[in-house]
Amino acid sequence: MNNSITLIGDVHGKYKRYHEIIREKDRHPYTLQLGDFGFRYDTLKNVDSTRHLILPGNHDNYNDCYNHSHFLGDYGHTSLNRVKFFYYRGAYSIDRQSRTVGIDWWEDEQVTVDQFMKARELYRQIKPDIVITHDCPDEVAFRLLKPHQRKYENLTGWALQELFNIHQPKIWRFGHWHQSWNMNISGTDFRCLNELETELLTV
Numbered sequence: 001m002n003n004s005i006t007l008i009g010d011v012h013g014k015y016k017r018y019h020e021i022i023r024e025k026d027r028h029p030y031t032l033q034l035g036d037f038g039f040r041y042d043t044l045k046n047v048d049s050t051r052h053l054i055l056p057g058n059h060d061n062y063n064d065c066y067n068h069s070h071f072l073g074d075y076g077h078t079s080l081n082r083v084k085f086f087y088y089r090g091a092y093s094i095d096r097q098s099r100t101v102g103i104d105w106w107e108d109e110q111v112t113v114d115q116f117m118k119a120r121e122l123y124r125q126i127k128p129d130i131v132i133t134h135d136c137p138d139e140v141a142f143r144l145l146k147p148h149q150r151k152y153e154n155l156t157g158w159a160l161q162e163l164f165n166i167h168q169p170k171i172w173r174f175g176h177w178h179q180s181w182n183m184n185i186s187g188t189d190f191r192c193l194n195e196l197e198t199e200l201l202t203v
Contacts, residue, residue, distance in 0.1 A: 003082040004202040005030045007132070009193035010175045012059065013038035017196050022052055030081040034175035034193060035089065035134035036060065039104060041068050053080060057134040057176060058091040062106040074111045075119035077126050083203050086128035088119060088163070091135035091176050092154030116159045123163050130203070131172045137161035140190055144177050164188070173201070 006028040011018045015038065022031055035057025041064055049069040056065055056072070065071045072078070075088045090110045099105035111119065136144070137160040138151075145151060164172075168188045175193050182191040193199060 002202045004200055005032055005080050005083045007031070007173055007193060007199045007201055008033040009197040010034065010036035010057065010059075010178065010195045011038055012036055012195060013040070014196060015040075015043040019043070019047075021196070021198060022047065028198070030083075032080060032132060034132065034173065035091070036175065037065075041065060041070075044068055044070050051080075055087050055132060055134055056089040058093045058109040059104070060106075060109075062108050063102065074115050075122070077122060077128060083130070083201065084128070085130040085132045086123060086126060086169075087132045088156075088160065089134055091156050092152060094152050110155045111159065113155065116155075116162075119159075120162060120166070124166055127167045127169075129170045130201070131163070131169045133160055133172070133174045135160060135176045136172070136174045136190065136192065137164040139164065140172075140183075140185065141177075143183065144179065144181060144192065171201070173199070 008021060008031055021028055031052045033054040035055050036059040037054050039061045052070060053072055054070045072087050077086050092110055135156045138157040139161055141157050168186045172188050172190045177192050178195055179192055180194045180197055
């Protein structure tokens with residue numbers, strides 16, 4: 001029997017729709033939300049953290065999110081409903097200048113270089129088949145840019161590119177870019193989920 005989880009794109013505080021999705025227990029018994037959940041987590045009070053996980057993005061409250069068992073850490077290798085995956089959180093906020101520290105922006109929105117070095121060694125050892133991130137490798141980001149957009153050099157895009165250079169997984173899923181998109185690059189099936197878009201990932 002195949003094992004599966006439902007991936008959910010950025011929520012951005014639209015908690016009502018998120019709850020509508022996870023309440024469909026027949027369709028979405030296990031979910032992994034790809035980051036930018038929002039800044040308030042009281043809405044998770046009655047949500048089963050053994051079935052519904054969240055990967056922090058760049059628009060998450062790092063003063064509070066890790067107080068809730070739904071949130072994955074900076075990086076790691078875990079499984080949900082027997083679906084094994086490597087994960088890596090965070091992203092760079094290009095709208096940083098319009099945000100307020102501790103209100104809607106947190107300095108630790110990106111994984112540090114020291115943590116990346118540890119993540120890289122774990123990734124090299126595991127060589128995962130499935131990778132789940134909030135942002136994507138630089139190589140992928142350039143393909144997602146619209147004609148009027150510029151690429152902001154940042155630690156997360158660089159770090160994810162380093163991982164991709166080491167090993168090309170079968171599947172790579174991410175959010176952050178607010179669009180539905182997919183492409184096979186060097187044998188890896190990349191897919192970006194739009195805001196609150198869902199995908200049933202089956203292995």
